[in-house]
Amino acid sequence: MSSDEAPMPASSAQPAPLSQQAMAARGAPYLDDLNPAQREAVEALDGPVLMLAGAGTGKTKALTTRIGHLLLTGKCRTNEILGVTFTNKAAREMKTRIGRLMGEAVEGMPWLGTFHSVNAKLLRRHAELVGLKSSFTILDTDDQLRLLKQLLVANNIDDKRWPARMLAGIIDNWKNRAWTPEKVPAGEASAFDRRGVELYAQYQARLRDLNAVDFGDLLLHMLTIFQEHEDVLAQYQRWFRYILVDEYQDTNVAQYLWLRLLAQSHKNICCVGDDDQSIYGWRGAEVGNILRFEKDFPGAKVIRLEQNYRSTPHILAAASGLITANKGRLGKTLWTDAEEGEKVRLIGHWDGEEEARWIGEEIEAMQGGTRGLAPMSLDHMAILVRASHQMRAFEDRFLTIGLNYRVIGGPRFYERMEIRDAMAYFRLAVSQEDDLAFERIVNTPKRGLGDKAVQTIQRAAREHGLSLVEGARLCVDEGRLSGKGLKELRTLVQGLDRWHGQVISEADTHVELAEMILDESGYTAMWQNDKTPEAPGRLENLKELVKALEEFENLQGFLEHIALIMDNESEEQGEKVTLMTLHAAKGLEFPAVFLPGWEDGLFPSQRSMDESGLKGLEEERRLAYVGITRAEKLCTISFAGNRRVYGQWQSALPSRFIDELPQEHIEVLTPPGLYGGGFGAAAPSAGPSAVQERAMRADVYNSPGWKRMQSRQQRPVSQPAEARNMTIDLEATSSFTTGERVFHKKFGYGAITAIEGDKLEIAFDKAGVKNVVSRFVVAADLADDIPF
């Protein structure tokens, strides 16, 4: 760590006043780029500032310019700014933009990062104050769960009644609220939770023994240190002369306390956020933090960024109208100079499949530029859903019509099984003390070392106070195991020794070593021999991992940094529609956005409302607000009268949020097959209440007449899409035959059961019968030759 980053006595931390730069900054051209509110937010450098930045109002620009301004006016140096974000992506983007602003002349900002990475860095310096070594490892959710499971077993607790997941959730929750085991309030400890507190304490003790922390600990330990060691706190209060916080509405209690401690002396804290976009209450975020800011920091300057540069007036008005139904907002009025554009479109469908079909066709139409609209790239369209299982209907549909899509979300790169397995091997090569890593890979690939063998090893280790690797060595030497297991374990231990020796001697580059480890351990072979559909992808990921290694000096350096980086940056090429959850969409924007599944119970989610009542409903509404405000030009909301939920058909009412949309900014489209538009024709203002109105609309969909009309109309309606594909059929010569074995990237191996043009019906070995366009499939015998 460079001494530049280290806190020093205040006297030497004083930067020389750079009057020249200050002069330059005063007339700086970058200030002219800002609108008045942004400029105010940039220039109010001292004292507490709350920047209320609505969606698409140039928040990041204001934030990065503010940092640039701090530096250029000589207020402080780069290493005296503490900037915290929630995601690596946000931190990275800010660094890039500051770099651009400062003409690359500025060296990196060492204290601009996520809450977690900043705290990890701090904790490495002061680990001994909470009984850790500075080399502590950071456990992720997986390790955490394994540990908790062991704890539950050790306590003879039926893991059916108290699943490890639940305990993990409870502990996380407590950590979010800055409760160490001693501080969990007695009131919190119901019959269930009292046991929980004890387990929590045991868990923390176990972590300390392992010299490990979980994500929550990173912040909680530092908070404890700040609270118990005034000198350390004072040191950082002096050092971090200016504090900036991104997405303040998402901070939890622990983060709030942490910030307040650091800012309380100079109060140079600038929090940026939008109370209307607070959607993470369920993981501990406290909207209250942002609502309370002025009370926490009397005399705080509150600056509202309200000019929106993203969406058309109709989209903005629809979103604004919806969000006014929430109580206790700080309140903002977004406005824009943009041209009027199209109204937000609303359409109801008979069922979820028809909704997916309609959206698919709409996307194709927009891509082709029909209906007088300019052709639009698939990259500019997104479908945002409330819950990830909703994506399935779209994936199925897009696969059959051959529409390219990308799914954002799902397991992150470093969360994938194969990556974590490989990392466990690397961890062990670096340090044989890593018991969790050993447990993870001892029988992966299968070595005939099951529960019993592991228990034997654990017993041996505990008896002699050794690590599991040493315990294993003991078992091998003393022949405590037998047969295949013994032989395999001996090989493994020898391998671990050899690899560890390589790390020490640096005989090979770390990249070569990594490859060697994966090969010699039999891990690569395990996936090569695996014929499930996922195997090729996993091998691909392993190659990616090795490639990522190249960026680092050595394995240690890699492991050090990787624990906190959970990005999933895979640069796919080719135009694709984006499919993701509303949560994942926060901060993003797309010219065209589809918001399907607006049905009561689904969105707003029944569970949210049941568990959190009005608070939950309001958070759902903010989610809706986030969804609409992602759209630049075209926003299409839809719902389905019927949907298959867990294999059962269920009918639902259109979402109450639909009633809350201001009518004058909504265009109601006629669902395919429904003549005369039975939906939304009547104005809800007069006569029946909104709920009755909604019920009436729903009745239209549930009436036998409607259903009859629907079924009669369905076929002709889908005709155009069929016709389009038929044209392609004539050109594309399908070279497949019925009965042929094929391989599909997603579904794996299967046999063709029917061929219709370029569409194949395939009975997959694992995925069941699917209709797939032929170009997504290769002959099975060719699949083995694909170099993975």
Add this chain to the structure above:
DNA sequence: TCAGCCGAAGTTTTT
């Protein structure tokens, strides 16, 4: 030890 069967449950997610 491990594959295969049965039963239960089934939001949102970053680090």
Add this chain to the structure above:
DNA sequence: CTTCGGCTGA
């Protein structure tokens, strides 16, 4: 309808 996890029988 799936998927995951735990249990059982070979």
